[in-house]
Amino acid sequence: MCPRCGAKTLFAAPAGLAEECASCGLDFLTLERGGRFVGVLTMLLALVLIFAALGVDEWLRPPLWASLAFWAPVTVGTVIGALRLYKTIWIYHSYQGSEE
Ligand SMILES: [Zn+2]
Known part of the structure; x- marks a missing residue:
């Protein structure tokens, strides 16, 4: 959800942010900048998942x-879910910071 207008425009792909809000034009790319720790x-x-998989295998x-x-589905689902969560939290955090 867009932090400014609440439209469901934040994600253009399952784990990829849209460049800007299609509804109010809020620039998500600028807000996302600095959020690169998400990749780490x-x-x-x-x-962790790979080690868990190896453990269960043993x-x-x-x-x-x-x-x-x-x-395969557990890993993909968890990674996509985590990415969406981190990015959403980061966008909201950046948006609040930029409004002050
Ligand atoms: Zn918006």
Whole structure:
């Protein structure tokens, strides 16, 4: 959701921000600048998931197809969800900062 007008224009792709609000023209790219730590957090999250996957593999020894069928969507879903969450929080944080 756009922090200024509340329209659902924040994301142009599942995990990609739109360049600006299609409704009120608020510039999301400028607000996002400085939020690059998001990429680092996502990498860390992916690493944690990979180690979790390896741990479960050692523990249950499931067939490879079962591991892939389970972990591929879990990893993609978690990373996309986390990216959206971080970016939304960051945009709102930047927007409040820029209004003062
Ligand atoms: Zn807007």
